Amino acid sequence: MKTPGLTKLRGSVTVTVRGEQLEQFINALAKEQIEVWNLTPISVDHMRMEIVVADYFRLRPLLKRTGSRAHVDGRAGLPFFWNQMYRRKWFLIGFLLFCAGMFCLTSLVWDVEVKGNVKLNKEDILQTAREEGIYPFQWTFRMPDQDKLSKDMTRRLPGTSWVGVSRSGTKVTIEVVEAAQPKNTELLSPRHLISKADAVVTHIFAERGQPEVGIHDRVRKGSVLITGQQGDLSVVAQGEVRGIVWHEYDIESPLVRKEFVYTGEKKEKGYLYFGNTAIQVWGYGKVSYDKMQTLTRLDPLTWRSWKLPIGWMSENILEATEIETQQTMEQAAARGMEGAKLDIKVKNGADAVVLKQKILHEKSDNGKVYMKVLFEVEQNIAEELPIVHHQGE
Template sequence: MKPSVLSRLRGSVTIVVRGEHLERLINELAKEGIEIWNVRALPERKMEMNVQLNDYFSLRPLLKRTGCRMSVKRRAGMPFIMLRLWRRKIFIVGFALFIAIIFALSSLVWDIEVQGNEKIPTEDVLMAAREEGIYPFQWIFRMQKQDKLSAELTRKLPGTSWVGVSRSGTRITIQVVEATRPKEQSLHSPSHLISSSDAIITNIYAERGQPEVKKHERVRKGQVLIAGIQGNSYVVAKGEIKGIVWHEYNIEVPLVRKQNVYTGEKKVRGYLYFGKTAVQITGYGSVQFAQFQTLSELDPLTWRSWKLPIGWMSEKLLETTEIQLKLSAKQAKEDGIERALRDIYAKHGVESKIVSQKILHEKSDNGKVYMKVLFEVEQDIAEELPIVHEQGE
């Protein structure tokens, strides 16, 4: 006979009965209506069987009547499980309290990030958000709907065209889109546009002022290109002038380059973190690496789409070593010229155009390549020069 699910919930006991009259005991159990199952004969006049917990306490008179004895081998069922849990009630209460704390922490606002603001101070945005109930340690369920928060913040923050509010876990992100305002024209003193270096003019366009040079004309540094004079008055000269400029670079490139690479050896440390506090759990011991690089990786607990402010942090210490890379003379030349080009673009703008380049001198000595390179660059050569005139002119 197999027990029902209800019988298992009520509890059962596995007993071992021994005696000379085991068959008589089975008959007595049947007369009394006591259910038994998993009956199995054992050596030395023993028998194993399962009985319900309620019937277990009715066995003693039958055992005494038949001259048998019993011992309990195993207990199973809900009553015994509850008894074991009750003995560990402190652990159960602690675990339930831990779950409750985690749920409470995940229901709070922990961080507020403001993005997109350039002219509006972050403090003003946070103050307006606090008035609408957005602040650290606020209950998330007490906050208004995001579309309503967005409308209220847009109304309270002058100079914004739209303010968006979004939530990712316990973080609130406030995205500010500032209203576009026409640029205020700053007051300038009358000025000329002069050449910033010796050059050959390739293009000149005068929007305001009097052009003083022409295309293909050679000019000197400091020479007036567009005069700040219009009619009988002084103006702020404005225009675009491009010209061919010569840049000479002395380049020095080593033929052996040092570089750090990973060896493959590593040491891993594990931390349990709560917010900004981390407690090391694994990976104790000193680091045996002479050189290493540290990489950290966070694995937060998640609930649905929320990232909780608690989780596991892995810290990998990767051993590095320094190797030497040998360059050919051709590779060293290309590397040196590339560095010079990057310098030109950084100083004179990415709109500059390299017209030509010529190596004037080249040699290899003491493990290095030395070069003198002349670049012809078409670039903007205009710069302002204030007009100083006597009062009353």
């Protein structure tokens, strides 16, 4: 027999019937016009069927007449669902209150951030925003239109060329673009440009002042490269001077290279987070790794383009180990050279160029390579020296 209509709404039960007169029982069902479906014989005196809840209570006289017994194996449908919900009404009420609370919390402004201000006081910007209706614990749906806010705040904040207001979830960001101010010309004292190291000049450009040396000239530390003294007039010498400088380095490089690598073993932990509070859900247990690294990933709940302050946080704890790699003298020496060249750029500017390198001495001892290396470097060699006028001059 086909399943009657609206059984989900009316409710149904799965019934197992036992008895020696099952055939008479089925005939009685048909005579009383009781609808059953999915009738399945299990044995000679044993069958299973489904029946509407209202008709189940009409079975008692038929069971008594045929000497059969019935046992309910399963229940389905809306009546049982509501009955189950009623028994758990406090849980349902708590869940509804939780949803209502989360809706309220996510409909409030929790944080107002100001970006881009340099000269304008942050408190003045926040006060103007408050007067326009932007402040913590304000309902987001009560905020004015963002374009209107931007125009009004730009008009009310002197010294701004544009103010942008944007909202992401419970956070409002006020981005300020300050109006350009005329630059104040810095007053500089008269000065020379002198050499900061012994060098051979390779390039000289005097923007202001008089060059005192030429290309290929050898200069000593402290020599005047561009003078700011032009007759009785003192000026601020400006320009660029590059030269070849020699740097001597004592390099130590180990023959055994140590580095950390992942072993592939890891432990995962999962958390539910609410703002700055996280509750661990799974992944309990002590982590027994000697060396490890923890990678954290946040997956917040989103609604449209807003990120809510709740979501899932996962942690991957990766086991690491230290491995040692034996290097040849050539490999260790090359790594030492790279370190020295990097140090040259750090100390003398990113535009410093290593032209040549010469190993003056090299030996291997106690698991290390020792080298004395002379580097030929083209770099900026100019530094400032104020012109001091003595009294009476």
